[in-house]
Amino acid sequence: MIGDITLGQYYPGNSVVHKADPRVKIIMSLLLMVIVFLTDNLLSLSLALVFSILAVYASKVPLSYAFKGLKPVMIIILFTVVLNVFFSDGTPWFTIWKLTVTYEGVMRAIRTALRITVLITGSSLVTLTTTPLLLTDGIEKLLNPLKKIKVPVHEIAMMMSIALRFIPVLMEETQKIIKAQTARGADFDTGNIFQKAKSFIPVLVPLFISAFRRADDLATAMESRCYRGGENRTRMKQLRMTKIDLVVSGVFVLGLILMMIPDFLF
Amino acid sequence: MEKTAVHDITLTIQDGEKVGIIGHTGSGKSTLVQHLNGLLKPHSGSVTVNGIDTKSKEIKELRKIVGMVFQYPEHQLFEETVYKDIAFGLKKQYEFTQEEMDVRIRAAALAMSISDELMEKSPFELSGGQKRRVAIAGVLVTDPRILVLDEPTAGLDPRGRDELFQSLEEINRTKNTTIIIVSHSMEEVAGFANRILVMNKGTVAMDTTPDKAFEDVDLLESMGLSAPQVTYMARAISGVIKDFPTRIHTVEAMVKELMKVVKHP
Numbered sequence: 001m002i003g004d005i006t007l008g009q010y011y012p013g014n015s016v017v018h019k020a021d022p023r024v025k026i027i028m029s030l031l032l033m034v035i036v037f038l039t040d041n042l043l044s045l046s047l048a049l050v051f052s053i054l055a056v057y058a059s060k061v062p063l064s065y066a067f068k069g070l071k072p073v074m075i076i077i078l079f080t081v082v083l084n085v086f087f088s089d090g091t092p093w094f095t096i097w098k099l100t101v102t103y104e105g106v107m108r109a110i111r112t113a114l115r116i117t118v119l120i121t122g123s124s125l126v127t128l129t130t131t132p133l134l135l136t137d138g139i140e141k142l143l144n145p146l147k148k149i150k151v152p153v154h155e156i157a158m159m160m161s162i163a164l165r166f167i168p169v170l171m172e173e174t175q176k177i178i179k180a181q182t183a184r185g186a187d188f189d190t191g192n193i194f195q196k197a198k199s200f201i202p203v204l205v206p207l208f209i210s211a212f213r214r215a216d217d218l219a220t221a222m223e224s225r226c227y228r229g230g231e232n233r234t235r236m237k238q239l240r241m242t243k244i245d246l247v248v249s250g251v252f253v254l255g256l257i258l259m260m261i262p263d264f265l266f
Numbered sequence: 267m268e269k270t271a272v273h274d275i276t277l278t279i280q281d282g283e284k285v286g287i288i289g290h291t292g293s294g295k296s297t298l299v300q301h302l303n304g305l306l307k308p309h310s311g312s313v314t315v316n317g318i319d320t321k322s323k324e325i326k327e328l329r330k331i332v333g334m335v336f337q338y339p340e341h342q343l344f345e346e347t348v349y350k351d352i353a354f355g356l357k358k359q360y361e362f363t364q365e366e367m368d369v370r371i372r373a374a375a376l377a378m379s380i381s382d383e384l385m386e387k388s389p390f391e392l393s394g395g396q397k398r399r400v401a402i403a404g405v406l407v408t409d410p411r412i413l414v415l416d417e418p419t420a421g422l423d424p425r426g427r428d429e430l431f432q433s434l435e436e437i438n439r440t441k442n443t444t445i446i447i448v449s450h451s452m453e454e455v456a457g458f459a460n461r462i463l464v465m466n467k468g469t470v471a472m473d474t475t476p477d478k479a480f481e482d483v484d485l486l487e488s489m490g491l492s493a494p495q496v497t498y499m500a501r502a503i504s505g506v507i508k509d510f511p512t513r514i515h516t517v518e519a520m521v522k523e524l525m526k527v528v529k530h531p
Binding site: 181 | 300303305326329330332333334336338340341342343344354355358359390404405408
């Protein structure tokens with residue numbers, strides 16, 4: 001259950017997508033999202049899906065692994081599909097019992113499903129191919145202009161990288177705690193929703209306590225190394241644009257233009 | 267990224283045995299013991315405890331029989347007081363009256379030498395050793411027939427360790443409880459267990475008595491393990507004093523043998 005979350009999990013690799021600059025990847029995925037939301041054309045959306053599958057292919061991340069991120073949102077997709085199919089106005093297509101399926105409804109449902117799929121695949125591809133460190137580094141660089149208006153960019157980036165860093169740790173710990181409490185007779189599967197929620201208290205309390213302890217230890221470790229924020233900090237690995245980034249962004253922009261063409265034509 | 271953690275294991279553990287499972291980090295010790303109460307289930311083969319297959323639906327019954335204490339007490343302590351925390355397993359697994367529960371909780375606390383004044387404290391205020399004792403008491407309270415402890419002495423001082431082993435010894439003797447200890451400390455296992463399983467690369471490499479297990483030091487070392495320090499010492503002495511026994515694994519036995527030498531030079 002918990003192992004299905006791929007967000008923030010890095011899939012080691014050596015592909016072009018892995019090597020590309022995180023800034024490029026972030027901007028590209030943002031652009032993809034914007035286009036996917038703006039366009040209403042089915043052909044554009046299908047192209048976007050094909051394009052993101054190709055991108056996954058290029059990254060050499062197994063397709064099934066990249067799509068794993070979809071599992072948790074499957075319910076949302078199904079929900080919107082069902083709602084759209086049955087409760088849209090428009091030309092009636094056929095009727096089941098008292099529910100009328102409209103032509104527009106079906107189209108809208110397909111579009112929504114495609115949109116969510118592309119969104120999730122695109123964004124998980126970024127996190128799958130970028131180490132958390134590089135990712136937050138990229139975000140920090142991209143947000144840098146906001147420093148002018150006193151946004152604590154470095155601190156935000158640091159918090160993000162710490163959060164990302166601790167996702168796998170806390171997940172592993174959760175599993176261990178669940179095991180320890182199960183061995184003592186805790187039961188997480190029976191009862192109504194309130195009893196179920198209550199049954200997680202024996203897991204949540206140790207988890208929170210350990211998270212606070214970890215945070216405390218981390219703060220001590222950072223302070224004892226004289227960490228004091230972003231000013232004048234240098235990095236071991238500087239972000240530099242290379243030829244790969246040029247190629248990647250070139251290919252990407254071409255893909256995006258391709259996606260927009262059907263929108264203008266029809 | 268997946269690999270087989272344990273494979274090709276066939277073993278039977280009798281009632282009342284004191285089994286020590288040793289092995290290098292990642293040799294599959296913890297994975298093996300988690301099969302005993304059905305936390306993990308074998309992909310192939312079967313595990314049967316007191317006639318219950320761990321794959322069957324009687325998993326609750328199984329967990330009453332097998333008590334399992336994990337490496338970190340912090341992972342299971344959550345109640346407001348030590349007393350309530352020890353009671354947790356009892357409440358979940360059995361339906362006893364308040365008085366019956368109280369008797370059992372006090373008995374478990376006594377077995378782990380937890381004082382009455384500790385019982386009303388929050389488990390988070392305790393020291394590492396106290397936490398571990400509370401964690402073990404929280405498992406002992408249901409009176410399991412089989413007690414599995416994963417690295418029970420990690421983070422304990424020598425005295426706490428001795429006390430823990432004394433308590434375990436006592437439980438084994440009075441209730442004939444089977445005790446299975448996972449450890450990487452040879453000294454601990456040598457002093458306590460009467461049967462030793464050596465795990466290596468996911469399978470049982472040796473299943474024998476401490477005497478035999480620590481005989482072949484080279485083999486142990488090839489598996490990233492070692493014999494207890496006194497065993498090495500006995501070997502060194504036997505190079506100087508003829509007929510000095512080399513099969514010594516505990517400090518007590520060493521003292522005895524040395525005294526013999528001192529008395530009859």
